[in-house]
Amino acid sequence: MIIYRLIRERYQTTPLSAAGADRVGGRWNPVGFPILYTSATPELALLEVVVHIDPQDIQPRLCWVVIEAPDPGQIVQPDLLSADWYEPSDYRSTQYFLQEWLVNPQTVSVQVPSAIVPISANYLLHTANVSFAEQVHVLDIIPFRLDSRLR
Helix, strand or coil: CEEEEEEEHHHCCCCCCCHHHHHHCCCCCCCCCCEEEEECCHHHHHHHHHCCCCCCCCCCEEEEEEEECCCCCEECCHHHCCCCCCCCCCCHHHHHHCHHHHHCCCCCEEEEECCCCCCCEEEEEECCCCCHHHHCEEEEEEEEECCHHHC
16 A cells, blocks of 8 residues: 655655654554554645644645555554544553554554544554565655645
8 A cells, every 4th residue: 555654854864763653652652662653645644744733833844755555454443442532632542442553563554543534544554563674665755845824
């Protein structure tokens, strides 16, 4: 499958690094689990980044990363999650939901719903999977200018 990430330009030399998610955690992973957050479309990847941009960061320099990865080994449906899974205040329920995969990544990728657009898909890639380097490939890195109207 072809998926997308939108990263800051300064990280374009390490586009498949999961150091940030490993260090600070996120909606689907607690600290200490190196996973990449990607999206099914460039538009969704953009939304996922825009909600986190500090308005004081006038013009962040960004790059699209186009990635080829294996189809998801697991698909998480929103109706399997707690009623408030999309709330940004507490990620414990979503982190716990994928605990088995986080600890023992038998597959490279998992499909999860977007908290912003739940009928759309994000894909988590587990960099600790033994086949990650063989199965995940950067196809392109493309500079991107964020339209000022989005902030």
